[in-house]
Amino acid sequence: xxxxxxPGALALLQDLGRPGYAHLGVSPSGAADxxxxxxxxxxxxxxxxxxTVETVLGGLVxxxxxxxxxxxxxxxxxxxxxxxxxxxxTSLVLGAGDRLTITPPAQGLxxxxxxxxxxxxxxxxxxxxxxxxxxxxxxxxxAGQQLATGHSELPLPxxxxxxxxxPTRTLAVTPGPRADWFQPQAWSALLDxxxxxxxxxxxxxxxxxxxxxxxxVHDELPSEGLIRGAVQVPSSGxxxxxxxxxxxxxxxxxxxxxxxxxxxxxxxxRPGDRVRFGR
Amino acid sequence: xxxxxxRLLDYGTDAVLLECAGLADALGLLPLLPEIAPQVSEVVPGxxxxxxxxxxxxxxxxxxxxxxxxxxxxxxxDRDPVTIDVDYSGADLTEVAQRTxxxxxxVVERHTGQLWSVAFCGFAPGFGYLRANDPGLEVPRRTTPRxxxxxxxxxxxxxxxxxxxxxxxxxxxxxxxTEATLWDLSADPPALLQPGGRVRFRAV
Numbered sequence: 038x039x040x041x042x043x044p045g046a047l048a049l050l051q052d053l054g055r056p057g058y059a060h061l062g063v064s065p066s067g068a069a070d071x072x073x074x075x076x077x078x079x080x081x082x083x084x085x086x087x088x089t090v091e092t093v094l095g096g097l098v099x100x101x102x103x104x105x106x107x108x109x110x111x112x113x114x115x116x117x118x119x120x121x122x123x124x125x126x127t128s129l130v131l132g133a134g135d136r137l138t139i140t141p142p143a144q145g146l147x148x149x150x151x152x153x154x155x156x157x158x159x160x161x162x163x164x165x166x167x168x169x170x171x172x173x174x175x176x177x178x179x180a181g182q183q184l185a186t187g188h189s190e191l192p193l194p195x196x197x198x199x200x201x202x203x204p205t206r207t208l209a210v211t212p213g214p215r216a217d218w219f220q221p222q223a224w225s226a227l228l229d230x231x232x233x234x235x236x237x238x239x240x241x242x243x244x245x246x247x248x249x250x251x252x253x254v255h256d257e258l259p260s261e262g263l264i265r266g267a268v269q270v271p272s273s274g275x276x277x278x279x280x281x282x283x284x285x286x287x288x289x290x291x292x293x294x295x296x297x298x299x300x301x302x303x304x305x306x307r308p309g310d311r312v313r314f315g316r
Numbered sequence: 317x318x319x320x321x322x323r324l325l326d327y328g329t330d331a332v333l334l335e336c337a338g339l340a341d342a343l344g345l346l347p348l349l350p351e352i353a354p355q356v357s358e359v360v361p362g363x364x365x366x367x368x369x370x371x372x373x374x375x376x377x378x379x380x381x382x383x384x385x386x387x388x389x390x391x392x393x394d395r396d397p398v399t400i401d402v403d404y405s406g407a408d409l410t411e412v413a414q415r416t417x418x419x420x421x422x423v424v425e426r427h428t429g430q431l432w433s434v435a436f437c438g439f440a441p442g443f444g445y446l447r448a449n450d451p452g453l454e455v456p457r458r459t460t461p462r463x464x465x466x467x468x469x470x471x472x473x474x475x476x477x478x479x480x481x482x483x484x485x486x487x488x489x490x491x492x493x494t495e496a497t498l499w500d501l502s503a504d505p506p507a508l509l510q511p512g513g514r515v516r517f518r519a520v
Contacts, residue, residue: 261364264367
């Protein structure tokens with residue numbers, strides 16, 4: 038078991054989400070940076086489907102009650118065990134009473150803490166993920182909360198260290214299903230400039246600031262399905278990137294779609310960051 | 317005037333958007349998908365589209381079938397309509413009557429006197445967008461949305477009707493309230509309303 042001393046800005050349980058219910062209005066949810074979540078689990082010898090703790094801007098402090106393996110991935114950052122600084126992207130052993138602190142990352146936004154055996158919580162539609170849009174899943178972590186952990190029968194990996202992905206400022210995209218709803222120059226306008234991440238960024242969407250993207254078709258778009266990584270342009274003309282807790286349908290055109298790797302990179306964007314879209 | 321035809325639009329590398337001829341076409345095609353395209357792992361219906369998530373790419377034969385196979389006519393669907401009991405005393409009932417040029421009794425009659433189809437779900441778990449065959453209850457959304465619409469509220473917006481599964485902000489015109497449970501995690505499926513289903517509203 039791990040006990041939360043401080044949750045930091047925001048700490049949520051996440052796993053690989055609850056796909057398969059979008060037709061009932063339920064977002065797939067799950068870890069925003071899926072590659073980091075998977076890696077954290079692998080570093081402690083867990084199946085990738087185990088729940089991790091997803092943090093925003095670090096600050097999470099926990100105390101172990103027994104001998105346990107943990108790993109922190111996501112944005113490269115310092116991790117402190119009691120008073121000893123070590124780093125993310127390595128598996129660590131905590132003894133009973135040891136305190137783990139995730140230092141806020143200097144770049145990037147999210148970290149993933151995996152514990153050997155996974156974090157346990159009630160399953161909601163097959164998942165322990167917190168969906169901030171619908172409210173499904175466990176509540177955010179609070180100080181004093183006890184986090185039960187499971188057991189893994191899998192072997193520990195041969196390596197205890199993994200490379201951190203360098204933060205990227207270019208998000209690879211393909212044209213979206215409604216790219217033809219925009220003026221021809223809108224596509225180059227999307228690709229040829231820096232966009233600024235606004236403070237209005239969360240697990241639902243990352244909203245960007247920049248020049249408006251002009252539409253060619255001004256009809257109302259009948260609501261249609263959305264996916265993680267869709268770049269939608271609402272009435273403001275400023276694009277947003279949908280994340281893990283995206284609404285399942287939307288009535289504004291999607292001009293581009295991020296690749297899977299780019300969606301993970303988008304989960305590490307912080308307000309004020311400059312980002313570009315690329316082919 | 318030519319009928320709108322279906323189109324397949326790429327949606328990233330692992331999904332396609334199948335734009336159908338209209339709502340009836342999309343709902344008619346929905347039950348046929350597992351046989352036409354087994355590589356579709358999930359379907360998210362929209363107002364006139366089906367978002368298909370793919371476990372493998374679609375080959376040319378499957379693409380052709382998706383674009384040409386006629387949908388199953390709605391009347392052949394086997395599920396019985398769900399009956400939803402409604403107390404028609406919603407805050408906006410009078411305004412809806414004014415906007416449609418009907419009496420409030422006529423508004424209620426239009427709502428209860430025909431079957432509504434669940435076109436798609438969105439906005440919140442268990443929120444079904446309902447469409448009726450007979451038009452005549454088309455009203456705009458409220459100019460100022462309410463910060464809290466109580467759970468069970470029955471509303472209208474555009475040509476859609478819907479029932480709020482839980483308290484939520486909302487801009488729909490509220491004509492009544494139901495005690496029916498729209499979303500129940502302990503039920504399987506957890507949503508009362510699913511795409512392709514039909515609803516009969518009953519005044520109580």
